[in-house]
Amino acid sequence: MSKRQRSEWRLGWLLCAPAVTALMLITAYPILYAVWLSMFRYDLRFPDERVFIGLDNYLSILTSEVWWRALGNTVIITAGSVSVELLLGFPLALIMHRTLFWRRAVRATTLVPYAIITVVAALAWKFAFDPTTGFVNGLLGLEHAWLTQRWSAFFVIILTEVWKTTPFMALLLLAGLTLIPNDLIQAARVDGANAWQRFTKVIVPVMKPAILVALLFRTLDAFRIFDTVFVQTRGAQDTESISVLGYNTLIVRLNLGLGSAVSVLIFIGVLIIAVVFVKGFGTPLVRRQGD
Amino acid sequence: MRNNSLERAFWAMGNIVVIAYAMVPVIWILSLSLKRSADLNDQRFFPHTISFEHYRTIFADAQFPAALWNSIGIASVSTVFAVILGMFAAYAIVRLQFPGRRLILAGALATAMFPPVAIIGPLFNLWRATGLFDTWAGLILPYMTFTLPLAIWTLAAFFREIPWDLDKAARIDGATPMQAFIKVIAPLAAPGVFTAAILVFIFAWNDFLFAASLTSTNDARTVPAAIAFFTGSSRFELPAGSIAAASVVVTVPVMIVVLIFQRRIVSGLTSGAVKG
Numbered sequence: 001m002s003k004r005q006r007s008e009w010r011l012g013w014l015l016c017a018p019a020v021t022a023l024m025l026i027t028a029y030p031i032l033y034a035v036w037l038s039m040f041r042y043d044l045r046f047p048d049e050r051v052f053i054g055l056d057n058y059l060s061i062l063t064s065e066v067w068w069r070a071l072g073n074t075v076i077i078t079a080g081s082v083s084v085e086l087l088l089g090f091p092l093a094l095i096m097h098r099t100l101f102w103r104r105a106v107r108a109t110t111l112v113p114y115a116i117i118t119v120v121a122a123l124a125w126k127f128a129f130d131p132t133t134g135f136v137n138g139l140l141g142l143e144h145a146w147l148t149q150r151w152s153a154f155f156v157i158i159l160t161e162v163w164k165t166t167p168f169m170a171l172l173l174l175a176g177l178t179l180i181p182n183d184l185i186q187a188a189r190v191d192g193a194n195a196w197q198r199f200t201k202v203i204v205p206v207m208k209p210a211i212l213v214a215l216l217f218r219t220l221d222a223f224r225i226f227d228t229v230f231v232q233t234r235g236a237q238d239t240e241s242i243s244v245l246g247y248n249t250l251i252v253r254l255n256l257g258l259g260s261a262v263s264v265l266i267f268i269g270v271l272i273i274a275v276v277f278v279k280g281f282g283t284p285l286v287r288r289q290g291d
Numbered sequence: 292m293r294n295n296s297l298e299r300a301f302w303a304m305g306n307i308v309v310i311a312y313a314m315v316p317v318i319w320i321l322s323l324s325l326k327r328s329a330d331l332n333d334q335r336f337f338p339h340t341i342s343f344e345h346y347r348t349i350f351a352d353a354q355f356p357a358a359l360w361n362s363i364g365i366a367s368v369s370t371v372f373a374v375i376l377g378m379f380a381a382y383a384i385v386r387l388q389f390p391g392r393r394l395i396l397a398g399a400l401a402t403a404m405f406p407p408v409a410i411i412g413p414l415f416n417l418w419r420a421t422g423l424f425d426t427w428a429g430l431i432l433p434y435m436t437f438t439l440p441l442a443i444w445t446l447a448a449f450f451r452e453i454p455w456d457l458d459k460a461a462r463i464d465g466a467t468p469m470q471a472f473i474k475v476i477a478p479l480a481a482p483g484v485f486t487a488a489i490l491v492f493i494f495a496w497n498d499f500l501f502a503a504s505l506t507s508t509n510d511a512r513t514v515p516a517a518i519a520f521f522t523g524s525s526r527f528e529l530p531a532g533s534i535a536a537a538s539v540v541v542t543v544p545v546m547i548v549v550l551i552f553q554r555r556i557v558s559g560l561t562s563g564a565v566k567g
Binding site: 174 | 298299302303305306309310312313314316317319320323331332334335336376377379380382383384387388389390391392395398399402404405406407408409410411412413414415416417432433435436437439443468469493496497499500503504514515518519531534535538541542545546548549550553554556557560561
């Protein structure tokens with residue numbers, strides 16, 4: 001090994017060391033610590049009664065109705081918001097890509113939801129649907145307390161998520177759209193394909209990697225949903241998501257043992273989603289990262 | 292000709308729908324913040340009479356100015372640290388051949404998917420033991436770390452576009468790799484650094500989970516947590532107006548920055564993810 005090469009290695013490690021150290025200390029170490037804590041009966045209100053109990057916390061979570069309901073709610077919110085976002089993201093991306101005028105203005109305004117704090121967006125929609133302050137009931141001539149019923153609360157939560165994150169989905173799809181060579185679409189047009197056929201037979205297959213990446217990012221993000229649910233219902237009306245459940249167990253009830261087990265289960269859930277997308281659907285996640 | 296004007300009408304409709312979609316909740320929270328307390332329950336979209344009383348209320352109270360200061364300070368410091376560490380790592384990954392760089396990228400990628408709720412328990416416990424609970428540093432550390440993958444990606448994507456021959460030329464002229472980095476590459480990389488900084492800042496500015504878990508008082512509570520836990524200063528006052536006013540104050544500056552630099556933000560948001 002040449003001296004030059006060795007100094008390059010050393011510089012490379014030196015430059016990466018601070019970032020790697022931070023990632024180790026603030027994410028890798030705490031998750032291992034969470035695994036460790038999850039094997040104790042450990043309630044901060046009674047810290048002296050800390051006892052090692054192995055996998056008992058997992059057993060009590062996985063046999064409790066609360067966990068499965070929260071997981072079910074999270075799946076409902078995730079599936080609902082991600083599918084609507086994909087449906088709306090396509091037309092939005094097409095408008096950003098093809099519109100004849102105001103293109104700059106349209107692209108700029110789509111970033112507005114992204115720039116708004118999630119808590120603020122959640123409150124804005126909460127007030128909008130509120131029976132006393134809101135304009136929605138006035139507009140629709142209804143007297144409905146949206147956030148006091150399970151399914152209408154889900155509707156408001158999903159609407160908020162969709163509003164906030166569809167632009168992000170659209171931007172990822174737009175990046176895929178711009179990669180499609182115009183010749184390809186022209187050729188399909190010459191061959192007599194109509195707009196729908198061009199979309200399903202040419203655009204979607206070429207965009208498949210971009211679609212999968214967008215879906216993966218948004219699914220993982222929606223699966224971790226906390227802010228919107230916390231602000232709009234605090235998990236009432238059986239809308240609690242698993243992140244809200246974890247927060248309530250850890251920070252509100254101060255049950256570190258049980259709460260850490262919830263955290264570890266959420267972590268495993270995220271891993272499963274990522275593996276299914278990358279291995280199952282062949283999402284090209286790191287294709288260009290290494291070069 | 293007819294076809295052309297039809298097409299224009301179609302795209303105009305599309306544009307209007309998109310702009311309305313993005314702006315309705317923003318205009319709604321703005322008009323709510325400008326309503327008089329007496330009109331808050333009138334169920335109208337626009338204010339009947341414009342009043343700035345809610346803005347006076349939130350700035351007269353100690354809570355909101357403290358939270359605003361915490362948010363600005365914590366998000367700025369996190370941004371500076373994340374971008375500096377991210378810059379070093381991204382440069383090394385793009386420019387240098389050394390064993391482990393793929394592992395570092397994979398690790399950064401895994402962290403980007405990491406659920407924050409998985410570590411709030413351990414951090415809560417550790418921070419209470421080490422005195423970091425309810426301090427700026429207690430939030431800066433997780434924000435810096437959670438935005439590092441974003442910073443590394445964005446910067447790496449921008450760094451790949453830089454004409455590296457200049458770097459080689461500098462090194463042939465006798466500059467060390469470190470000198471080449473500081474004198475030649477850093478100025479070229481400035482736009483990418485700036486983009487990464489905006490994205491990181493928005494993440495820290497937006498976060499609620501860490502702020503809700505790791506702070507408890509005005510010492511370090513940031514705006515999202517302060518707004519979410521806000522209760523009116525008196526029981527007779529509806530907090531909706533104050534919350535709306537606080538929301539507008541924290542939204543407008545970020546929105547202006549995002550609109551000015553929209554092109555860069557779009558390329559930053561998508562560069563890490565797609566592009567074959």
